[in-house]
Amino acid sequence: MKSPQLAPFELEIAKLIVQALKLKADPSSIEPEAVLFGDGLGLDSIDALELSLAIAQTYGYQLKSSDPEIKTTFSSLRALARAIELHRTK
């Protein structure tokens, strides 16, 4: 499989996802624009919760469902990395 091009911070978030959700995937092989939930990586709401915890602990960013952009935030690896970069407090 050819490796997608990930920016350094995207790769860092890919590693966080793989680690937090105990996925058996190579972080560098996650497509940056592919959907994370549903049919893509196949994540569900329990994963969203686990992932939100890892993000809060590592970057101090508390995710909120009421955020208008929450759907976009979780839409892909790229969008998630962008949101974390924007809201991180550590």
Add this chain to the structure above:
Amino acid sequence: MVDAPLIGCYRPDDVLAWGPDGPRSASEFLSEAVNLADILPDRPTVLNLLTSRYEFLVGFAAAMLRRQVTLLPQSRAPETLRRIAVDHKNCYCLTDRGEPVHDIPAVVLPAERGSSRGAWNIPQIPLQQHVAIAFTSGSTGHPTPNLKTWDALVSVARATARRLGLKAARVQGMVATVPHQHMFGLEASVMLPMQQGLTMHAGRPLFPEDIRVALTKSPERSLLVSTPLHLRTCLLAGVKLPPIGMILSATSPLTPDLAREAEQRFHAPVHEIFGFAEAGSVASRRTVTDGDWRMLEGVALVRNGVHGSVQAPYLPCPVPIPDRISVSGRATFRVLGRVEDQVNIAGHRASLGDLTRQLLEVEGVHDGVFILPDGKEGSSSRLMALVVAPGKTQEDIQHALRQRLNPVFLPRPLLLLPRLPRNETGKLPREALRQVMARWKNESSNDV
């Protein structure tokens, strides 16, 4: 007593629920339920798929007023809904998404906003009326229906409120992170607040920050109905919750450490409910002080070795407890472990046999088995599946399973093998499965 009021001790202007559309008074609720009941189709059963807890309650109440039975599917997976619709041919569904659910006729909500000027008249529902069916995954591969009477739901709500001492603790509001279409969710997050006159939050907060915001807007010292998974996440994420009256947890066992930390950090007692869809809530404990479960008032424990059953006036016959137990007193017991084949993933119970059967129904699957990896029965452990399906990819099979199963049961990982390690009698010895898993672990750690 032959009937019981639809809602508990509210005054007409009391806020019964609040959500993104603002507050709803008890009289507005009654008028919405009565209006909806007027326009519901003339069918015996209804799949209530409404997302808002408040709208679900309006739909549930309207259905009861029309003597219709509300169906509570284990999940929204299309195949699950299709099977239920096959068994309940004349059902219709209540939905807020406008998406078609197979060939089931749909009523789309929200309905018209209710008026607060109608006559204040709380309907009475006959105790013997069948009001809901909770489905469990049966051994036949078909959802097994568990019929609930109004008596069963009202009795459990009253017994739970008394056990928790909601009145003495002056709890006036409720926020819940559990789905309301789940048996515990229906009992603790719909029946309990509506029978106790609490102000219900219509949403279902997921992230710790969502829970904090919902509690901040709720009446002070609300009841938080949640699960070990959400509580643990709130603790670890370091979120500061406003004063809570009480925490009620269920769906999977809470460890005493987690319960202690939650009590200290959130300054509220943490109680747990023990229950299962077949009988509903049957026992409770305050985790930090009680190792044993105490039966709810009116529920009797019948012992049979390490197995037990529960009996109650509202249950037609004794119902077996799905865990192995040891009885420690007249009405107290300890849970020893799960009955072989039963798993609990993130609060959802299923039998491995049933999941395997569903896997085998997937086109192209020649052989396969679902297993629970050893020693991983934690908060978010997942199942694993070994599959023989020549010419199919993991994605093909995951996609097909997603149509059939609650997503929490989707295998992670799903391993494709040329054949399963069956012995000469066709059985899968545990040791052989363990070896396959060990080999896979070695290989995958080399990969990453």
